[in-house]
Amino acid sequence: MQSLPPEIRAVVARIEAASLCSPVELRQELRDFEHGLDRPDRAHPFADHELARRIAAGCQTLLEDHTNHAPERLRLVQVAVRYLILDDDAESDRESILGFDDDARVFDAIARALGRPDLCLGDHLG
Amino acid sequence: MSRPAARSVDLALAPGARVVIRDEEWIVRQARRASVGGWRLDVTGTSELVRGRDASFLSDLDPPIVLRPEETVLVADRSPRYRDTRLYLDCLLRRQPPTDTAIHVGHRAALRSAPYQLQPAQKALRQLRPRILMADGVGLGKTIEVGVLLSELIQRGRGDRILVVALKSILPQFQLELWARFTIPLVRLDSVGIQRLQSKIPSNQNPFQVFDKVIVSIDTLKNDAKYSKYLADARWDVIVVDECQNVAPRADERSSQLSQRARLARLLSMTSDALILTSATPHDGTARSFAGLMNLLEPTAIADEDRYDADEVRPLFIRRFKKDVAHEVGEAFRDRALELVREPASSEEDAVFDLLRTASFRTIGRTRSGKQRGRGILFQTLLLKAFLSSPVACLETVEHRLAHQALQEDTDDARHDRAVLERLAAALRAVPTGSFRKYQRLLARLRALGPDDRVVVFSERIATLRFLREHLLRDLGLDADAVAIFHGQLDDQAQRELVQSFGTKDAPIRILLASDAASEGLNLHWFCHRLVHFDLPWSLITLEQRNGRIDRFGQAHRPELSYLLTIPGEPGLKGDLRVLERLIEKEDQAHRNIGDVAWLMGLHDAEREEERIAEGIEEHDAPEEVIPDDVAPTDLFAIFQGDGDAAEPPAETRSRLRLYADDLAYARDAFQAVLGEDEGKHVVEHAHKQGFTLHPPEDLGRRLELLPPELWRDSDRGFDLTVDRGLVMAALDEARERQGAWPQWQLFWELNPIARWLDDRVLAAFGRHEAPVVRLPRGLAGGERVVVVQGLLSNHRGQPVLVDTVGIPFRGGEAGAPEPLAELVARTGLAGELANPGRATVPDDLPTLLAPAVAAMREHLDAQRRARAAEIGGPLREGMRRLKAWRDGRLASVEQKLFADDKATPAKRLLLDRKAVAEQLYLEREAWINDGMRTVGMPYIRILAVLVPAGGNA
Known part of the structure; x- marks a missing residue:
């Protein structure tokens, strides 16, 4: 996570402070997020919705991996999920055409930290 | 009818929308973001009290109420042949902006365009942000190419505000061409225009915000601080920079403080969406110089300015030469006739040559001028060059030098040089006009011409031009106004009058004596196909530019180019001057082969x-050493060689769907429908001219006030409009026969401001928030209803981004899939002759169909919006990522350098400036995407008509 730019780390720190949710709740949050993705008030119309869906799918995989594991590992997955869902992150999902690029970087950092570099999406960033 | 519901002003303010403001109904002509917040709405009144009145409102002060389409009142169309419905629909189709990349209007302007002239527009339209360098060779008609692209942008609602920046000598020519061929009304801000302006608007008002379409000279923007400030405060849809090499940043600019021209270039590139640059000489042979222009168009296009390949820049420029397009144009390019006259020097001239050959100077070395960066030119060589122009030109240089302070000193060297120059001056004075062989040859040639023939004579030296004028007037017995001199020291008005006069058939001018100030961009070919080089410019580039004044697209006769050379008797010097003959020969060869001299x-x-x-x-x-046979290939050469017309796909043209045979048939019905009995007298049709004369009614008169004043000349007799392109072009030719005149006939098509006024009247003719019901005898099933709906999605600037007109069919009360209007028109015969049975009732069920029709249209537009986002999202993101990487790289490098330099130096200021530019560009691009590409949340939807079957099927 230290490799991420400071503006992203600041948002991550904010999210990390939240109380831990159950995997079930996080899965529901991801599903709600995907359903609302096409709404112009949710994400920039030209943002990479496909990338957002791939991050969501990656988060689901991490959730499955870590459902019965230590809370600190689940907390990391929660950070990836909440960062994705949060609109007003380092690069606003609603205002910026590159709104999901920072979400992908956070996801990649977490996937690597959890030993799943195979889920990384960096190649999507062009 | 219930009171229309108020809507957020961001929802639907597309052109054509009907709104209620101050309890009156208006049609929106244009909606723009206001600098004070909210929107500025330019509207035309439609309700009784304000009918025909143009007004502007600020939405924050006068919130508009947008009329709900579901509450449209359906009225039976009682007009003969369903004229009103057909007019209404056709008018909206005329206004419907294309959203694809094909050419829809440009090819229908008043021109005999060649296919290659449409390609630049097509190339620009294929980009998300239309930005292009039109770099075709001299004489290919770049103004027409610009006009085609501007027409397309205007029709797409992306050319409401246009700024053209050109050389002062070109302004009138550019303005006239764009008006006469494309009816694009540019207000000219040259010295006369600015003066005129001062009487029209308050002195502190920004003229760039008063006029939407302006042409201004580069000099005005560069030299008048007030105007550059005005420019910084204005925002344009399109900026055209003609002969852009005059504002482009120079290749070596990076290491120095930014020059005024570089700042101007940057400003121009940042204050508009679309940017059109034109230049026949877009680089100085270095990759870096061309990169400078490319960076103006797209700062992220090139990663390494010294080394890049064709793929990086190809989307941004187009460059062809005559040889590339000759097969397309037939007689629009005539093969040139070239004559080289080698005139042996007279004995008096040889005496001067001998002195020049042997002269040596002790106090005068090499001289440099302008951009010369080498070791300079020997003074003796300068004198030789001047003498090759004329004895008087050489004498002028000699006398100028004799007056030089260095020669006034009492030293041996100064005395020596004075003596040499005085001997030379005496020899020059001893060349009588009768022994000035080249002049005698010119005289003989001019005597052989007919009384109406015209000729351009080029010379590098103003002294030569003055000599020629004085002697030609006397020796040919011509009136003073038959011979005129054009040079760069004339002010813009004098230059304009001269060029206009030479391009006017009935003007008395016969011989235009021109310095090389006339060699760039001017059209001198309208009534002239003869050009004489009285001296040579010692440059292939200038030579080509000179020839391009008459050897260009549209020249009606075979261009005749004559070169007059004085050949010295002394063999050595004669040999040295052979390089000049090679210059001529190679220019001609390049013209025929590689294109770019x-x-x-x-x-x-x-x-x-x-x-x-x-x-x-x-x-x-040896001449072959100076001008080699083969071009030394470079990376840049390879980039240009690959861009012949074969590399460019042919432009695709499309015609819009229309319900009338042509614009005249539309106008005929429109005048009948919208002009009252009194106003009807304003129109007189001329069937044999496929046109009409219109005496502007009051509302039109008011609207035309902000158009170029040139339009109003002769307006007492009304405006003559026609759909006959041939007639418009003939009128343009004819106007050239009368000095200062604009063509009598204007093209009547959708871009003409008068046609736009008529469209507005047609739209306003329907009552408040009404749509017609039409009973059609064929094409509809029993009980079928079709609601014709137009939907439009705008960007945040109010420009249309997605527009579609469809029929929503209802069979058994259920809304079916939207049917493209073209198919609906074909199956129902809406475009043909329709008889109106005169049944004046509206079936009861129709109003209930409006809400589902609007819902179906919303869904249809939403699907289109998603498809568009998917299509352009990838390229937009790719461009943005590139820009981000470019910005981050630049910021990092600037930060690093700033860290190392803690003093406030000019270099530091430059670094901070660069940092600001990088950040500004990024923000500007983000704003462009958000304001220009992203659509507003809700579409504007209107019910255009409802179609029902006639007779028993209804």
Whole structure:
């Protein structure tokens, strides 16, 4: 996570402070997020919705991996999920055409930290 | 009818929308973001009290109420042949902006365009942000190419505000061409225009915000601080920079403080969406110089300005030469006839040559001028060059030098040089006009011409031009106004009058004596196909530019180019001057083969070419060494060689769907429908001219007030409009026969401001928030209803982004899939002759169909919006990522350098400036995407008509 730019780390720190949710709740949050993705008030119309869906799918995989594991590992997955869902992150999902690029970087950092570099999406960033 | 519901002003303010403001109904002509917040709405009144009145409102002060389409009142169309419905629909189709990349209007302007002239527009339209360098060779008709693209942008609602920046000598020519061929009304801000303006608007008001379409000279923007400030405060849809090499940043600019021209270039590139640059000489042979222009268009296009390949820049420019397009144009390019006259020097002239050959100076070395960066030219060579122009030109240089302070000193060296120059002056004075062979040859040639024939005579030296004028007037017995001199020291008005006069058939001018100030961009070919080089410019580039004044697209006769050379008797000097003959020969060869003469010497700069030729003469180099046979290939050369017309796909043209045979048939019905009995007298049709004369009614008169005043000349007799392109072009030719005149006939098509006024009247003719019901005898099933709906999605600036008109069919009360209007028109015969049975009732069920029709249209537009986002999202993101990487890289490098330098130095200021530019560009691009590409949340939807079957099926 230290490799991420400071503006992203600041948002991550904010999210990390939240109380831990159950995997079930996080899965529901991801599903709600995907359903609302096409709404112009949710994400920039030209943002990479496909990338957002791939991050969501990656988060689901991490959730499955870590459902019965230590809370600190689940907390990391929660950070990836909440960062994705949060609109007003380092690069606003609603205002910026590159709104999901920072979400992908956070996801990649977490996937690597959890030993799943195979889920990384960096190649999507062009 | 219930009171229409108020809507957020961001929802639907597309052109054509009907709104209620101050309890009156208006049609929106244009909606723009206001600098004070909210929107500025330019509207035309439709309700009784304000009918025909144009007004502007600020939405924050006068919130508009947008009328709900579901509450449209359906009325039976009682007009003969369903004229009102057909007019209404056709008018909306005329206004419907294309959203694809094909050419829809430009090819229908008043021109005999060749297919290659449509390609630049197509190339620009294929980009998300239309930005292009039109770099075709001299004489290919770049103004027409610009006009085609501007027309397309205007029709797409992306050309409401246009700024053209051009050389002062070109302004009137550019303005006239764009009006006469494309009816694009540019207000000219030259010295006269600015003066005129001062009487029209308050002195503190920004003229760029008063006028939407302006042409201004580069000099005005560069030299008048007030105007550059005005420019910084204005925002344009399109900026055209003609002969852009005059504002482009120079290749070596990076290491120095930014020059005024570079700042102007940057400002121009940042204050508009679309940017059109034109130049026949877009580089100086270095990759970096061309990168400078490319960076103006797209700062992220090139990663390494010294080394890049064709793929990086190809989308941003187009460059062809005559040889590339000759097969398309037939007689629009005539093969040139070239004559080289080698006139042996007279004994008096040879005496001067001998003195020049042997002269040496002790106090005068080499001189440099302008952009010359080499070692300069020997003074003796300068004198030789001046003498090759004329004895008087050489004498002028000699006398000028004799007056020089260095020669006034009492030293041996000064005395020596004075003596040499005085001997030379005496020899020059001893060349009588009768022994000035080249002049005698010119005289004989001019005597052989007919009384109406015209000729352009080029000379580098104003002294020569003055000599020629004085002697030609006397020797040919001409009136004073038959011979005129054009040079760069004339003010813009004098230049304009001269060029206009030479391009006017009935003007008395016969001989235009021109310095090389006239060699760039001017059209001198309308009534002239003869050009004489009285001297040679010692540069292939200037030579080509000179020839391009008459040897260009549209020349009606075979261009005749004559070169007059004085050949000295002394063999050595004669040999040295052979390079001048090679210059002529190679220019002609390049014209026929590689196209771009600048590659031959590889110097890409007229003054550097001049210096090299001077050096060749001084060093007695073989002509083949000075101007080699083969072009030395470079990466940049490879980039241009790959961009012939074969590389460019042919432009695709499309015609819009229309319900009338042509614009005249539309106008005929429109005048009948919208003009009252009194106003009807304003129109007189001329069937044999496929046109009409219109005496502007009051509302039109008011609207035309902000158009170029040139339009109003002769307006007492009304405006003559026609759909006959041939007639418009003939009128343009005819206007050239009368000095200062604009063509009598205007093209009547959708872009003409008068046609736009008529459209507005047609739209306003329907009552408040009404749509017609039409009973059709064929094409509809029993009980079928079709609601014709138009939907439009705008961007955040109010420009249309997605527009579609469809029929929503209802069979058994259920809304079916939207049917494209073209198919609906074909199956129902809406475009043909329709009889109106006169049944004046509206079936009861129709109003209930409006809400589901609007819902179906919303869904249809939403699907289109998603499809568009998917299509352009990838390229937009790719561009943005590139820009982000570019910005981050630049910021990092600037930060690093700033860290190392803690003093406030000019270099530091430059770094901070660069940092600000990088950040500004990024923000600007983000704003462009958000304001220009992203659509507003809700579409504007209107019910255009409802179609029901006639008779028993209804």
